[in-house]
Amino acid sequence: MKPSGIFKQYIWIINTIYRSKYITLQELNERWVQTEMSEGMPMNRITFNRHRAAIEEMFDISIECQRKGGYFYYIDNEEVFKNNNLQHWLLDSLSISNMLMESSLLKERIMLENIPAGKQYLQPIVNAMKQDHKLQMTYHKFGQQESYTITIEPYAIKVFKQRWYLLAKNPKREAPTVYALDRVKQLMETEETFQFPEDFNTEAFFRDCYGVINTDDKAQRIVIRANAPYMNYVRTLPLHHSQKEIKTTDQYADFEFYLKPTFDFRQELLAQGHDVEVLLPAQFRKEMKEMLEKMLGQYQLRNNE
Numbered sequence: 001m002k003p004s005g006i007f008k009q010y011i012w013i014i015n016t017i018y019r020s021k022y023i024t025l026q027e028l029n030e031r032w033v034q035t036e037m038s039e040g041m042p043m044n045r046i047t048f049n050r051h052r053a054a055i056e057e058m059f060d061i062s063i064e065c066q067r068k069g070g071y072f073y074y075i076d077n078e079e080v081f082k083n084n085n086l087q088h089w090l091l092d093s094l095s096i097s098n099m100l101m102e103s104s105l106l107k108e109r110i111m112l113e114n115i116p117a118g119k120q121y122l123q124p125i126v127n128a129m130k131q132d133h134k135l136q137m138t139y140h141k142f143g144q145q146e147s148y149t150i151t152i153e154p155y156a157i158k159v160f161k162q163r164w165y166l167l168a169k170n171p172k173r174e175a176p177t178v179y180a181l182d183r184v185k186q187l188m189e190t191e192e193t194f195q196f197p198e199d200f201n202t203e204a205f206f207r208d209c210y211g212v213i214n215t216d217d218k219a220q221r222i223v224i225r226a227n228a229p230y231m232n233y234v235r236t237l238p239l240h241h242s243q244k245e246i247k248t249t250d251q252y253a254d255f256e257f258y259l260k261p262t263f264d265f266r267q268e269l270l271a272q273g274h275d276v277e278v279l280l281p282a283q284f285r286k287e288m289k290e291m292l293e294k295m296l297g298q299y300q301l302r303n304n305e
Contacts, residue, residue, distance in 0.1 A: 008037060010055050013048075014075075017063060022072040118164045118181025122157065125166060128189045129154050132196050135168070138186040139179060147185050152177075153194040156202040158212055160264075165212045167202065169194075176205065178212045210240050211264030222257045223280040230275035239268065254279065266291070 016031060017023055029042040043051075052063045064076040128135050135154055140147040153169035155176050164181040206212070208219035223246070226234045231253035235245065240257050247254035259265065261284050269276050270291065278285045 005037065006051075006054075010051060010058065012037065013051055013063075014055060014059070014061060017073055018075055018078070022066065022074045024070060024072055028073070118184060121166075121181050121184055121187045122164065124187060124189045125154055125157060129156075131189075132193050134190045134192045134194050136188045136190055137179070137184060140183050140185055142183070149186075151190065151192070152179075153196075155196070155200065156205075158202075158206070160212050167205070175214070175216075178214070207241075208259050209262060209264070210259055210268065211262065213262040213264045215260055215262055217260045217262075219258050219260050220281055220284070222259065222261060222278070222284060223254055224257070224269065225252050225254050225277045225279055226272075227252045227275045227277075230272060239265075261287075270295075 012032075012035065013028075016028060020027070025043075025045060025048060028048075032038050032043050033040055055061050055063060059080075060077075061080055062076040063073055066072045066074060125135065127133075134151050136149065136151050138147050138149045150170065150172075152171075154166060155169060156167040158165045158167060158178075166179045166181060166184075167176050168179060170177045205214060208214075228251055234243075234255055235253065239255075240259050242256075242258040244256045245253055246256045266288065269278065269288065278288045
């Protein structure tokens with residue numbers, strides 16, 4: 001069997017045991033034979049145990065057997081799904097891929113969002129980060145007519161709103177810079193090495209941000225009012241890890257954040273129109289009001305032409 005086929009089996013086993021909490025090999029096989037991967041053949045115990053060992057080595061997921069009461073298999077370290085964002089994202093992505101492959105007959109009824117250009121640069125970036133190699137990159141920034149080429153030190157990769165971003169050290173700037181991969185024209189790994197800072201923490205770098213933009217500003221206490229029914233969307237899909245619901249009524253809910261009011265966050269609030277109102281701080285509320293007045297002025301100008 002091809003490695004990709006075995007890999008899909010690993011993901012299926014992880015998902016099935018995780019969803020079941022406790023499951024016997026017989027129960028696992030009853031579900032296994034219903035998949036296209038099985039070709040109608042059950043998984044014997046030797047193969048299953050070999051897969052268990054490979055899963056632990058590859059994903060650091062420990063599948064143990066509770067012998068008391070009937071040999072039930074379970075995931076012994078479920079915290080890996082909560083504490084490791086990369087692990088969780090990777091497993092989710094692979095699980096969805098498996099599910100879609102198993103549902104190929106429904107391909108015209110399953111719609112997915114497309115991620116713009118830039119995915120082809122992920123592999124050389126990851127390779128460079130592994131070896132602490134610098135990258136030579138040709139980049140075309142929005143608002144500039146011409147591209148420029150620069151050598152950078154790759155620190156981290158982040159995905160935000162269906163776009164891939166590279167966090168890298170630009171020798172001309174003191175703080176790391178974020179680059180959108182869909183604006184990269186050319187990228188090549190070099191043999192020149194760099195010293196990755198031992199005290200640098202990617203999560204801490206973005207902790208007070210919404211999205212990918214970071215500034216020298218300090219995080220602020222921001223309070224917004226979300227009207228019904230949009231308040232339910234904010235409640236079920238928090239905008240930021242610091243989000244807290246501090247007031248609730250039938251007509252609206254107030255949410256508190258501690259973050260930097262960057263361009264990304266402003267755009268997110270503006271995109272919700274009249275469903276969101278900034279309450280605090282006063283300066284941020286004033287800035288949002290001025291932006292809305294400018295937008296209204298543009299519409300009024302068009303109406304008068």
